[in-house]
Amino acid sequence: MDKELKMAICRAYEAPLPGRKEEFLQKIPQNSMQKSSLYEIICSQIGYIHKGAWFSATAIFGAILYFLSQQEPNTVFLCSALTPFLALGVLIESGRSQRYNMAELESATKYSLRSTIFSKMLILGIFDLIVLLLIISLTQLQKRYGLLLTAAYILLPYLLTMWLGLMIERTSFGREIPYSVMGISTLISVLMFISTGTNIIILKPDYGIWWEFGTFILIAEIILSGQKRMDQLEESIWN
Amino acid sequence: MELKVDRVTKQYKNKIAVDRLSFCLTPGITGLLGANGAGKTTMLRMICGILTPDSGEISLDGISVKDERYRNILGYLPQDFGYYPEFTGADFLLYLSALKGLDKPAAKQRTEELLDMVGLSDAAKKKIKNYSGGMKQRLGIAQALLNKPKVLILDEPTAGLDPKERVRFRELIADIGKENIVLLSTHIVSDIEHIADFILMMREGRIIRQGIWEEKNGNLEDFYMKEFS
Incomplete structure (x- = not known):
């Protein structure tokens, strides 16, 4: 067809506005009617984790790297004394919805509050795990203790803080929760620092079995505690 | 229905x-x-x-x-709702769009539409803590409508x-x-x-x-x- 004629037709006949477009679109089966995968929820949440959580974890890792560079004999315990603050980051983030009164809104969205909080805890938990594994690997370079014992020394204060923090979040209500969790993590950290300085008997490798045993028990307890927290999360807020 | x-x-x-x-x-x-x-x-x-x-x-x-x-x-406006302190009006709607499963381009478009609908386009980049009670309520209404x-x-x-x-x-x-x-x-x-x-x-x-x-x-x-x- 002649190009000029084409242009003339275009000018003469304006395309009509779409009629009942919304109705038509609503009738198309939506992918979103399928159940969301954990991957989708994680992707939607990763950008909304408070910057402070990433910043504090990175700062703690930096401080631990400094301790490691000093090559002190008690480096393992100095590093482990800082790990409660890593756990604190996860706990503070998991309680944000309730603290800022967003929980009710978040519960009524496609991704439930339970999925949202679980995905945030999972993201930060994996980040912490990577940091902790790095710390264990780096302290292991000093070859002062066996791998399992080094891991137990590093992990136990972190796990203890996490377990107690989850218990506080599950059993308490109100704005005092973050302060209680901060108090617990500070207390565990300070106790570790003091113990390191006094060379207390419990830190000796002879008691290593208790550290290893405690670590395994706490891992199991945290899984159970996390499950309970998720189960009671939505109901407890309004009951 | x-x-x-x-x-x-x-x-x-x-x-x-x-x-x-x-x-x-x-x-x-x-x-x-x-x-x-x-x-x-x-x-x-x-x-x-x-x-x-x-x-x-x-x-x-x-x-x-x-x-x-x-x-x-479902769209829901609770009687009382809060917001994260770092959020602007637009951030709030984009965040809830993500929770409602909207992809980023759809969320951005719907956020602009709704901010305009509730008369908050000019305040979209303002922190919610600086909003008046009426503005917060209009923002709440907007979030309830995000997913049509x-x-x-x-x-x-x-x-x-x-x-x-x-x-x-x-x-x-x-x-x-x-x-x-x-x-x-x-x-x-x-x-x-x-x-x-x-x-x-x-x-x-x-x-x-x-x-x-x-x-x-x-x-x-x-x-x-x-x-x-």
């Missing part, structure tokens, strides 16, 4: 907040009237699936309110709105109610008097009246005042 509430009960310790309620909602606007403490908010939370009834069932065309498919078509809900639940939606905003809100809801289920809870009769197709009245956890309010029944406000005084 039918939202069925079937013999639903909710008890808090020794107080029965909702007592064996049954009703059906179809597309249109339903006004839920009742004094403070009548059990309206508890009822709405159960309809949104965020509170589990002690007994009874709530479903939309056979889909439980606990199902993700239901939440996907087929079921819209509004708890005291006009609280904090000035008279002009109330009129604009009623027009907006009247439009949405043409094809969707809208349940609007309030203790202000004038909010629903002219737009509700169906009225539910609650007192002490029970429905004391349900049906279409006809002019021959007289003034709704007078009836309400008589019942709740």
